[in-house]
Amino acid sequence: MSSTETLDETQVVDTAQGKIRGRRTGGVFVFKGMRYGADTGGANRFRPPQPVEPWAGVQDAFEYGHQSPQMRSMLADKGPMSEDCLRVNVWTPGLDAPSRPVMLWFHGGGFEAGSASQKVYDGTRLALRGDVVMVSINHRLNVFGHCFLGDRLGEAYAGAGNVGYLDLVAALKWVRENIGAFGGDPDNVTIFGQSGGGRKVSLCYAGHDAQGLFQRGIVQSGSHLRVQSPEHAARLTDALLAKLEIAPGDPAKLLEVPTDVLTSAQIKVMRETRSRFSPVLDGLAFQAHPFVPDAPKISAHLPMMVGTTRTELSNQLGYEEGAFELDMTELRRRLARYVGEEAVEEAIAVFQSESPGASPSELYFVIASARGYVLDQTIMAENRVHAGSAPTWSYQLVWRSPAEDGRRFSQHTLDLPFVFDNVAKAPHLTGPESEETRALAQAMSETWISFARTGDPNNAAIPEWRPYDLTDRPVMLFDASSRLAQDPFAAERRFMSRFPTQQMGKTLHR
Incomplete structure (x- = not known):
């Protein structure tokens, strides 16, 4: 097991690769920026993750490590970026017997952006509330x-x-090998993630490399059903070579392109092609699409929680000019790209029947979100039921945030401060702390912890929650007073069932 020594408020843990020094902060031991894989630059670029070379002495783990190179944005941390980005962070209540459930978080940002060091992802309160090890x-x-x-x-x-997916696998292997030294149970690992992080959880259910390394997963606003075809992915690579003025027959020169030049070139390619560098149906990591036409059999024995927020796209579409001041004429015009002109009137009638007081802007956000996020989540849950998989629990966050005068309703990322019990770190999402935010933080964080501990989300903070089925279709509606509903928004679900997933095309929402 582990050997430890106390140095004032620091603690040294003996991992399989070498000794690591962390710091006791906020009632938990925190270890940041540890390497779970070697630097991916130089000869390791585009290759599967390589093991970390063992070291002598003690390495300090006081600061977050580098993040993957990407465009500077609100999704990225202000810290350094480099190809030496295979880093892991741990929050643990204690370094004693390896008995605590482990919760491994995959950050959001699609497959192209993001970092684990966002303030709202801080694992201190979740680790303390649930006596779990947060990673x-x-x-x-x-x-x-x-x-x-x-x-x-x-x-x-x-x-x-x-290889980005294989990095997730390498992190899971690091957890299996080392988490016992941090007080965690390597045989009780839950993977969870939101947006792009939910997509990564989806991939782990579908990929053979990840099997046996986790026991359950939570997909938050990121049901990933399909990966890119090799033909489409190859066209993206060709576009990248052309942008860098590299001859098609000389792709080895990609290994020599400076990191910042390669980052800039891929951003330009993404914008010009309206596509993204993302996982591929390569016949190696993935032999089939993750969840269509069927749920993967290799993970059918693993339970899952999957859900969305009510108006996911009030986040992204809220940046469109005039999105919060739509009239019915403009609503009809904008909805055509989601449901086709021939179905616009029916869509409005169906969704107005469920939300009779909704403004044109709210209807826009609800319908667009249902076409994308909610439809994909429903397909994932239905296909798991068809496959006879282990229980799947379905939820939707319907609480209407007062932030920004309430104009974003229940936007994408609104679940994060409640799941991590970090409302104070995200007033831009939730507004000020209140009785409602405290109730939601308790309900959602306790539910996530309960699922991580036992594989069943039921706990005293919520009503009894039954797994999803195709008859009653029970869905937990998280609100100031959460409730279990049978087939909520049934008319909306039936209307959207005529459409395929938007993941059939070249572009994906984050």
Whole structure:
């Protein structure tokens, strides 16, 4: 097991790779920026993650590590970016017997952006509330994690299109090997993530490499049903080579391109092609699409929680000009791209029947969100039921936030401060702390903890929650007073069931 020694408010843990020094902060021991894989730059670019070389002495783990190279945005941390980004962070109440449930967080940002060091992801309160070990990671993103090279550079690079996913697997292996030294149970690991993080959880259910490394998962606003075809991924690589003025027959030069130049080039390619460097159906990591036409059999024995917020896209679409001041004429015009002109009137009638007081802007956000996020979540849950999988619990966050005068309703990312019990760190999402925010934080964090502990989300903070089925379709509606509803918004669900997932096309929402 582990050997430890106390140095004032610091603690040294003996991992399989070497000694690590963390710090006691806020009632928990915190270890940040530890390496779970070698630097992915130089000769390791586009290759599967390589093991960390053991070290002598003690390494300090006081600061978050580097994040994957990406465009600077609100999704990225202000800290350094580099290809030395395979980093893991741990919050633990104690370094004693390895008996605590482990909750491994995959950050959001699609497959192209984000970092585990966002304030709202701080694991202190979740670890203390549930006596769990909270873990988060950084990994390769965008072109660094998903540049499909096929057979262009030989066998060593055949899996380049999915090395970002293989980084997740490497992190899971690090957890299995080391988490006991941090007081965690390596045989009780829950993976969870929101948005792009939910997509990564989806991939782990579908990929053979991840099997046996986790016991359950939570997909928050990120049901990932399909991956890119190799043909489409190859066209993206061709576009990247052209942007960098590299001859198609000389792809090895990609290994020599400076990190900042490669980052800039892939951003331009994404904008011009309206597509993204993301996981690929390469026949290696993935032999089939994750959840369509069927749920993966290899993970059918693993329970899952899956859900969305009510108006996911009031976050993203809220940045469109005039999105919060729509009239009915403009609503009809904008809805056409989601449901087609022929179905616009029916969509409005159906959704107005469920939300009779909704403004045109709210209807826009609800319908667009149902077409994307909610439909995909429903397909995932239905396909798991069809496959006879372990229980799947379905939820929706319907609480209407007062932030920004309430104009974003129940937006994408609104679940984060409640799940992590970090409302005070996210007033831009939730507004000021209140009785309602405290009730939601208790309900959602306790539910996530209960699921991580036993594989069943039921707990004293919520009503009895039954798994999803195709008859009653029970869904937990998280609100100031949460409730279990049978097939809530049934007319909306039936209307949207005529459409395929938007993931059939070239672009994906984050």
